[in-house]
Amino acid sequence: MSERPAPAPTAPAHALRGPLRHVLLHLVTPLLMCLGMGLAYMGAFVTPEPHELPIAVVGSGQQTQVLAQTVKDQAGDALDVRTVGSRAAAVDALKSQSISGAYLPGKKAPELIVASAGSDMSALAVEKLFTPVAAEQGVPLKITNVAPPVDDDPTGQGLFFLLVAVSIGSYASVAVLGAAGGALRMRARAGLAVGVSFVVSLIGAALAGPVFHLVHQGLWGVWGMAWLYSAGILLIGVGLHPFLKRWTTLAMMVLFVMLNFTSSGGLFRPELQNGFFGSLHAFWNGAGFVEGMRTHVYFGGHGLAPHVWTLVAWLAVGALLTTVAGLVERRGRVTESAATTPAHSHKRLPVEAASGAEAEVEEEMEESVAV
The missing domain is CATH 3.40.190 (D-Maltodextrin-Binding Protein; domain 2)
Known part of the structure; x- marks a missing residue:
């Protein structure tokens, strides 16, 4: 008689609790995104009514x-x-x-x-x-x-979708710069953020001009505002990452999608929204970008300065956050070096840090893709 194969060994229940807990913890972020996006978009767009x-x-x-x-x-x-x-x-x-x-x-x-x-x-x-x-x-x-949009953008909402494209390119890059760039000093990460924002703004200008012809004049001004807008988002994200770690993606979603797109005025002006989103329109960076582009492209730049200053203010917040984060990281390195083990124990740190950063950026990119 042939012998029956031995059953495969099964992992004990307590050995499965760790991976299960890990998966459930990572599911919190997309579920919160689902809830937040539903509340924000439905609250802002479903029932537009005139208000003043x-x-x-x-x-x-x-x-x-x-x-x-x-x-x-x-x-x-x-x-x-x-x-x-x-x-x-x-x-x-x-x-x-x-x-x-x-x-x-x-x-x-x-x-x-x-x-x-x-x-x-x-x-x-x-x-x-x-x-x-x-x-x-x-x-x-x-x-x-007396001021119709261009024929290539008959509803005038193309500028809003340009906002969406530039925003996604900006906040999705934060996961890479924050996690994979963790081995770099904050100054280097901030420099990369400015460089990435330059590329994102060029892509936005290309989409607005030669690709879809949303902008028939003043394209350089649109590019400049896109750079200010993108750089502000990237610097804020890079500055937040040392403090929020894997929760940075959710924070960026709240700041630059849930509250940003809904208050930008790209689909409904604040007079057609409830008081909450209407009040955000007065100072949020997405509103500064959309209204600045409208004013620049269609209304001869009348009243453009306040919108540009809004973008500059958000960029200044990002610069301040990266500065504070850099000081905190530097203080942490000094404290760690003071309590360090013998020098030979540090030889493996760069490899371990790199592998940890790779795992972290993969997790954050997976969460950002869920958007």
Whole structure:
């Protein structure tokens, strides 16, 4: 009789607990990403409603004042209604992006003036508001767009997707610079961050210009803002990594995806969002990038400086974080060297550090790919 093969040895239950715990711990990050992305995107985009949307009624007589007050009373807090004295003043207000639309009453041909390059969704919201007003007079509403987007980007949302591309290239590089570059001094990692941001900005400018033709003028300015924006993200990530380690990916997702894309104004202006995302729009770096590009490309650079300064401020935060992280790492090296073992025990440290860094960057890149 042939002998039965011996059963394969099975690992004891306690030996499996360590790997299982390791897997479950790593699953926390993607699950938190799922929850955070759902809360952020659905909270920001699912139910857009006007909130203090700035519009104007053109004219100077009592009839204009009555119409403006009537519109305000009917809309409540949804609209911020004002009057301007002339059509030219309304066009200037639209090109400075201080209003989202202007209604010029007329018995024969009432006119609605918009600038959809500032926000296609805001222009549609204003059109929806004033179409019934003209219908009450039994006349069609004439719509004039004084700042339309380019034909290659008919909705004007291409700049938002450019923001997405530059953001992903920036924060995904943080995993490599933070983990694989851990053996380098912070000064070297910061220099690499600036270099990587330069490459990312060139890619962004190429996509915006010769590839998809989203930008027909001012491409160098778009490239400059992309570099400022990307460098700020990379330096913040490199500066956070020594403190957060493997949780850096989640932190970058929160800062530069969940809160960033939703408050950028690329799809909905803050007047169409709830107060939380609307308030972030005032100082978040994605909003500075998108609004800066819009202003630079479509509105002659009017009011560009505040958006550029927003990007500079985030870059300064990144530089400060990398400086602090570098000082902390230097102090740690001094402390470690003071309590070191004999010199020959250090010969294997670079290899061990390198293998640990490789494992760490693989884990972080896997988590970033899940995005």
